[in-house]
Amino acid sequence: MPLPRSIFVLTGAGISAESGVETFRDTNGPWSKVRLEDVATPEAFRRDPDGVQAFYNARREGLRRVSANPAHEALAKLERAFAGTLTLVTQNIDDLHERGGSSAVIHMHGELKKAICAACGFRRAQDGDIRVEEACPACSRTGTMRPDVVWFGEMPHHLDAIFERLEAADLFVSIGTSGAVYPAAGFVAHAKNAGIRTLELNLEPSDGSWQFDEARHGTASRLVPAFVD
Numbered sequence: 001m002p003l004p005r006s007i008f009v010l011t012g013a014g015i016s017a018e019s020g021v022e023t024f025r026d027t028n029g030p031w032s033k034v035r036l037e038d039v040a041t042p043e044a045f046r047r048d049p050d051g052v053q054a055f056y057n058a059r060r061e062g063l064r065r066v067s068a069n070p071a072h073e074a075l076a077k078l079e080r081a082f083a084g085t086l087t088l089v090t091q092n093i094d095d096l097h098e099r100g101g102s103s104a105v106i107h108m109h110g111e112l113k114k115a116i117c118a119a120c121g122f123r124r125a126q127d128g129d130i131r132v133e134e135a136c137p138a139c140s141r142t143g144t145m146r147p148d149v150v151w152f153g154e155m156p157h158h159l160d161a162i163f164e165r166l167e168a169a170d171l172f173v174s175i176g177t178s179g180a181v182y183p184a185a186g187f188v189a190h191a192k193n194a195g196i197r198t199l200e201l202n203l204e205p206s207d208g209s210w211q212f213d214e215a216r217h218g219t220a221s222r223l224v225p226a227f228v229d
């Protein structure tokens with residue numbers, strides 16, 4: 001296998017599973033206790049801001065109790081080895097890629113540790129809880145500060161740069177994702193149509209596994225370091 005010149009990596013919840021961040025499919029994960037449309041849509045935020053804030057405040061607080069694992073660290077090593085020609089796109093809203101040493105992470109679904117004003121777009125770093133009634137420091141409106149995450153029905157971030165980088169890559173690697181949520185789940189088909197080699201590293205075959213040139217199944221903390229070395 002010729003050494004790729006530029007690699008595009010997409011990650012999902014599976015890469016953070018061994019750090020203790022539940023995936024969306026975990027039987028006792030956060031998503032097993034709530035309905036997606038009750039916590040991760042703009043409509044839910046309008047209908048029940050307390051419930052939505054509590055859901056994300058709890059996940060943000062949970063980040064204090066977890067740390068990056070060997071899969072995150074291996075991708076940081078790959079970033080150093082492929083200075084500038086590695087694109088790392090994650091669907092995850094946790095900060096474990098950065099805590100694993102990666103510096104150029106594209107969070108296409110946003111970040112738990114950021115907040116945004118739904119009225120004026122003001123953004124800030126967010127460590128503690130967002131309080132429902134707090135006022136936006138920029139426009140002074142209250143009840144508009146929300147987690148800076150992409151909810152269902154909202155446009156993911158950085159899509160133009162993502163597709164540009166994807167088309168310029170010669171290897172697409174998908175790690176720890178079930179391929180259930182679009183547009184991320186469509187990246188493998190896009191890569192194939194562009195003649196790019198595709199590799200899946202996942203605990204089990206994902207919904208889109210049949211599309212990959214190669215699939216290796218097992219835990220990320222074992223598969224990713226083995227892929228990088």
Ligand SMILES: CC(C)NC(=O)[C@H](Cc1c[nH]c2ccccc12)NC(=O)[C@H](CCCC/N=C(/NCCC(=O)O)S[C@H]1O[C@H](COP(=O)(O)OP(=O)(O)OC[C@H]2O[C@@H](n3cnc4c(N)ncnc43)[C@H](O)[C@@H]2O)[C@@H](O)[C@H]1O)NC(=O)OCc1ccccc1
Pocket residue numbers: 011012013014015017018023024025026040091092093109149150151152153154155156175176177178179180181182183184201202203204205206218219220221
């Ligand atoms: C449910 C699904 C069918 N719905 C969608 O896809 C929707 C609607 C839609 C759009 N296009 C479509 C086309 C067809 C059908 C539906 C749609 N998409 C949207 O609404 C998107 C926005 C979607 C983003 C929503 N926000 C998230 N997250 C942030 C918030 C939050 O986190 O709270 S999505 C969220 O769910 C997804 C969960 O998936 P995974 O990360 O893969 O996690 P999962 O648990 O499912 O799987 C884990 C995998 O890991 C593996 N694993 C487990 N342990 C390990 C281990 N140890 N090692 C290795 N692997 C492991 C498991 O085997 C498993 O395979 C991620 O994307 C995650 O970010 N927006 C949009 O379309 O806007 C308009 C648009 C867009 C583009 C252009 C024009 C218009």
